[in-house]
Amino acid sequence: MKIAIAGTGYVGLVTGVCLAEVGHDNVVCVDIDENKVELMKSGKSPIYEADLEELMKKNYSIGRIDYTVDYQSAYKDAEIIMIAVGTPERKDGSANLDYIKKVAKQIASSITKDTLVVIKSTVPIGTNQDIEKYIRKNLKNNVKVEVASNPEFLSQGTAVKDTLNASRIVIGVESLWAQEMLEKVYKPFNQPIVATNRNSAEMIKYASNDFLALKISFMNDIANLCEIVGANIEDVALGMSYDERIGSKFLKAGIGYGGSCFPKDTKALHWLSTHNGYELKTIKAAIEVNECQKLRLVRKASRLVESFEGMKVAVLGLTFKPGTDDLREAPSITNIEYLVDRGANVIAYDPVGIENTKKIFKENIKYTTSIDEAIKDAEACFIMTEWKEIINYDVINYKEKMKKALIFDGRNCYKIEDMKNLGIEYYSIGR
Ligand SMILES: NC(=O)C1=CN([C@@H]2O[C@H](COP(=O)(O)OP(=O)(O)OC[C@H]3O[C@@H](n4cnc5c(N)ncnc54)[C@H](O)[C@@H]3O)[C@@H](O)[C@H]2O)C=CC1
Ligand SMILES: O=C(O)[C@H]1O[C@H](OP(=O)(O)OP(=O)(O)OC[C@H]2O[C@@H](n3ccc(=O)[nH]c3=O)[C@H](O)[C@@H]2O)[C@H](O)[C@@H](O)[C@@H]1O
Incomplete structure (x- = not known):
């Protein structure tokens, strides 16, 4: 069964690799980003995700998975095309479906045989139905096409594990044909399948x-x-x-x-x-x-320090959670902006998120992959992500290396007693 996947982000790439891993032998992942495709072909993952690279290399070398920017050749004879492109937020809060529509257009102009289109992206209720109408209206060749919903529940950082051991697979279908196709795709995963209609699956x-x-x-x-x-x-x-x-x-x-x-x-x-x-x-x-x-700690801090102007402030942990290099909507961003606006000299630490942080703050702050360096001579320290490196850090260092041992911990990484015993001024959440 040829399965094409549109979009090789967290959902698309992980889904493709896991489908190959459970035995599907003709998986083609499509992206518009040529650099990404080249990188993936060389066995490298464009995202930081545990176990992913290993499975990419293995399944690429045995020919079960391929990567391409040539959507036409990928879609034209696929039995199933999964859409896993982004659905970001618009200014008014609604979901931006432009990427989905673009793929729908590409599918309509490419397919030459009966195809089940599966939307894995998170889309507002009614989208599957609209996309089906759109594809059918714009079809270049006279083939049967149906759209099914198959939302994704993986979490970043554990994406491969979550996909191979999903709590459930939700499929939203309007025909037995679509249901049977999806059951066939997911059979090797041996996970519970919840079949419903498309609107309910989206919901x-x-x-x-x-x-x-x-x-x-x-x-x-x-x-x-x-x-x-x-x-x-x-x-x-x-x-x-x-x-x-x-x-x-x-x-x-x-x-x-x-x-x-x-x-x-x-x-x-x-x-x-x-x-x-x-x-x-x-x-x-x-x-x-x-x-x-998101601003609770910096607001508390600004009541305690007279001014952040010229103050060296360490920010430990930048990604939105541990185990990922992703900073999208990370609380660290809002906090660093707040501190920089008030004249603080911010030095930011993260074990894997530095490259993505540089894209946001450029030359406006300093960066390090060493906690020691971040806190050296700092007058305040904010903890934004509970990385193991931070949790396991010997807290005596805060006392010894900082100019003033003042810590605002947004993830409750340390025991209050330990900090108190060391004479560290320590504020955390809800304790
Ligand atoms: N990130 C996550 O943990 C999860 C995300 N989701 C949903 O899945 C969807 C995708 O999210 P992510 O994987 O995080 O997105 P992402 O932003 O990491 O990746 C999207 C990919 O699609 C590519 N793309 C854009 N237009 C394309 C086109 N016409 N053809 C082929 N590729 C194209 C982009 O270049 C990019 O590589 C979103 O709707 C999201 O809400 C659902 C569950 C988990
Ligand atoms: O649709 C999605 O993209 C995914 O969103 C979340 O996954 P993810 O965003 O990767 O990460 P989570 O582990 O859910 O954490 C999200 C945020 O909540 C925070 N969080 C999580 C748990 C908690 O107890 N407290 C808490 O503050 C984390 O620090 C993080 O900032 C869901 O957990 C996934 O099931 C879903 O598929």
Whole structure:
């Protein structure tokens, strides 16, 4: 079965590689970025993702997967074409479907046999139906085409593991033909399949992401109250987690959620609901809490220090979470902007995110891949991502190397007692 995939980002590339890994022997990944395609052909991954490069090399060498910019040759005789291009946020919060439409146009002009088009990108409810109409209207050749929804649930940093061990595969179909095709594709994964119609599948994706975002914002809200009333959010989360109805995951309070999905998917669903005359009050609250949370520590810091002007400030952890080099919507960006605007000399540390950070801040801040160097002579230090390197760092160094041991920890990396014993001025979240 020939499977073509449009877009080789986190979703497209990982899906392609995993399909090859479970035995599909004719997977072609298409991208518009020639450099990316060349890089992938040479066995290198354009994204930082555990286990990915190894599986890319293995499956490319045995001929199960290929990469190309030539969409026409990839799509023309494919039985299945999966769309995994970006659906970024527009200024008004709605999802930008331009990339999806562009691929739809390319598919319509290329296919020469009956094809199932599968949308893996996160798209607003009704998009699958619209794209199907669009492709059918613009078809160059007289073939059968149907569009099915197959949203993706992987997380960055664990994308390969998540795909090979998915909690569920959701398929949104309008015919038995489409359902059977997708069941055949996913059979080797041996994972539970939830089959429904396209609108419900599209909604499952948004509802899942937005529920997780809401869970985080709820915990951040409670954490802020914990600080006021003298409770400890970590003990609170632990106490809650024993209730199976609540669960133990996504209860970690911090500096707010970032990434390429929670921020945009909460706004997109909120936009969609308002557009349909209904206000999703819970999602609105999740968004508002998150916006405030991102600046909570710097606001606290600016009440404690007279001025950031000329002050050396270390920022440890830049990516939106550990295990990825992605900075999209990372809380670190908002915080660094705040500090730079107020005249601070920021030195930023991250084990893998430096290159992407340079693209954002250019010469405006300094960069390092050493915590020691970042904190040397610093007068304040902000922790934005809970990398292992930061969690396992010997905290005595803050006392010994900083000009003033003043730490604002947005990810609760250290024990309050340890910091207190060392005489480090330490502020964290909800404790
Ligand atoms: N990043 C993640 O962890 C997850 C993302 N999603 C959703 O999946 C979709 C894709 O997200 P990412 O993989 O993060 O995107 P990404 O931005 O990492 O990658 C998109 C890729 O598509 C390529 N592209 C653009 N137009 C193209 C075209 N006409 N033909 C072929 N390739 C084209 C780009 O060059 C880029 O390489 C989004 O809708 C996102 O919301 C869903 C679950 C997880
Ligand atoms: O649609 C998507 O793109 C994906 O979005 C998230 O995955 P991801 O953004 O990669 O990362 P998460 O682990 O969910 O973390 C998102 C943000 O929430 C924050 N977070 C997470 C968990 C928590 O308890 N507290 C918390 O603040 C993280 O620091 C991070 O900034 C979802 O977890 C995936 O299921 C989904 O497929």
